Amino acid sequence: MYNVQEIAPAIYWVGGTDKRLERFENMFPLPQGVAYNSYLIMDEKIALMDTVDSAISAQFLENIEHVLGGRTLDYLVVGHMEPDHCANIEELLRRYPELKIVGNKKTFQFMEQFYSFSKPDNYLIVKEGEELSLGEHTLRFMMAPFVHWPEVMFTYEVSKKILFSADAFGCFGSLSGNIFSDQTDFDGVYLEESRRYYSNIVGKYGPQVQNVLKKVAKQDIEMICPLHGPVWRENLSYILDRYQKWSAYQPEKRGVVLVYASMYGNTENVMNLIASKLSAKGVQDIRMYDVSKTHPSYIISDAWKFSHLVFGSPTYNLGLYHGMQALLHEMASLNLQNRKVSLVGNYTWANAAVREMTEILESMKKIEFVGEPFEINSALKPEQLPELDQLVEAIYASLNADAAEAAAAGAGATV
Incomplete structure (x- = not known):
């Protein structure tokens, strides 16, 4: 059965959680599982922001089909090519043959390394600062190399002031109905897992995180949508300040x-x-x-x-x-x-x-x-x-x- 939530007018969370997975990347313990977030923007043209891990593909595809309501999918924006976020690209191409996949040059290099298909006619290569209009919504692309892979790309939705931040600002731990950080006891439930996620997954790349934080600071942001963990719609300075400190290697x-x-x-x-x-x-x-x-x-x-x-x-x-x-x-x-x-x-x-x-x-x-x-x-x-x-x-x-x-x-x- 589909399980979706509207996070802003015409923008839907269509991801899912895996409470059964025991180790992230087969390495890091997950006592509370993990969430895989994906977001669907409904407009004259429809854009999907990343996909999910193969473990929850059935749920994910059902969620998309429900929100689409018979319409087709126009764009898939790939912010990060790690397989826990891109495992459904080939299936989406089968279902929506005209689908345009949006990414940077490195995105498509990695895509063809991981998968056996090559669909250059479906590729839309974007660069720093370029925009894509969906109708009322406009997507602006922001390169974030080595946060924490070299192809990582953030997407800023201009009209709703939403930052789709790939793996940045994410954390270990599954979601339990409450998908917003302000709906939870974040300090009690997610803070330690956010730090454990940052330090072990992203921590090596502090200078690169500092660079992208400078880019983020230039945008008027009202919501941050990471690929793991809760969505931020209130008190954004809380997580931004911690990323500033963590990436500068300053003790808390x-x-x-x-x-x-x-x-x-x-x-x-x-x-x-x-x-x-x-x-x-x-x-x-x-x-x-x-x-x-x-x-x-x-x-x-x-x-x-x-x-x-x-x-x-x-x-x-x-x-x-x-x-x-x-x-x-x-x-x-x-x-x-x-x-x-x-x-x-x-x-x-x-x-x-x-x-x-x-x-x-x-x-x-x-x-x-x-x-x-x-x-x-x-x-x-x-x-x-x-x-x-x-x-x-x-x-x-x-x-x-x-x-x-x-x-x-x-x-x-x-x-």
Whole structure:
């Protein structure tokens, strides 16, 4: 049965949700599933904004047929060529042979890489700033390369001031009837998943996101329609401000994330002591993760949120513990930067963990090491507690310095 919602006069959400999918891109856990958004603009000419994943094709095609009411589909605008948004292009061409597919040059290169059909007579190649009139509605195209693929394109509908933003401003998590962010407890339901989505999917491309945010700022926008997650029609500055901060690699909050690997609990014990000592000093909202138990996407999301990170790991096979090595390499590949970092190492006969963690972190931008690395030989000894206290004090002092700097900046802004 069709399931559509009108999001603005003559503009319909025709997407769907998949609550059964367990991993996004077969990699990232989806405890609440995922939404695939698509939008249909009814006018003298009818335009569909992207398609959906093959998992919900039947629902999607039924939705389109219902809204069309016997009319034909004139345009399909392809904002992003990833298969979770373009899996139905060939089926739409079969149903609507005169359909014009709108995209940029790179769009069609990728389309013919993914699929076996080639329909150049159906292709309409557009460039930055070009417009397409549907009648009362006008579509203006805005290139957004590497947000997060090179062919990505935003579309701005001029009359209703709607930005169709491809994967930008999206999030993990399915929709449950309420398709607008203001209909939900966004902070409680979607914010963490928005950050996890951004940091792991788009996070590598902060400079490119900054560039497209400058383009977006020049438009008068009243609604943002992403391809995943809720639609934004109120308080747009909320999500725009977060994208500004995330893409500039600025922490949202002063605080500490402790991440550790521990085979027999000795490294974990040190990390627990650090956390307890910081808590005793008044540090709040401390996060702790075991790399062997927590999917790295959740750790990376909190690394994007907080200002200070503490990594603890044993040496393993004359190198770095595999889970910690993988996490740090992933953080480096995602271009995480501008963080304060402290290190804890553990070794029995070969000392490599701190050295290898340092090498990876030094390859990243704007990483400041706080305190001297703290190392134990197999297990913590009482005589090492003063040294551990020094590390805790260094972290605490760094947090306070950041707080003082932020307060000074805030005071300066109000002058």
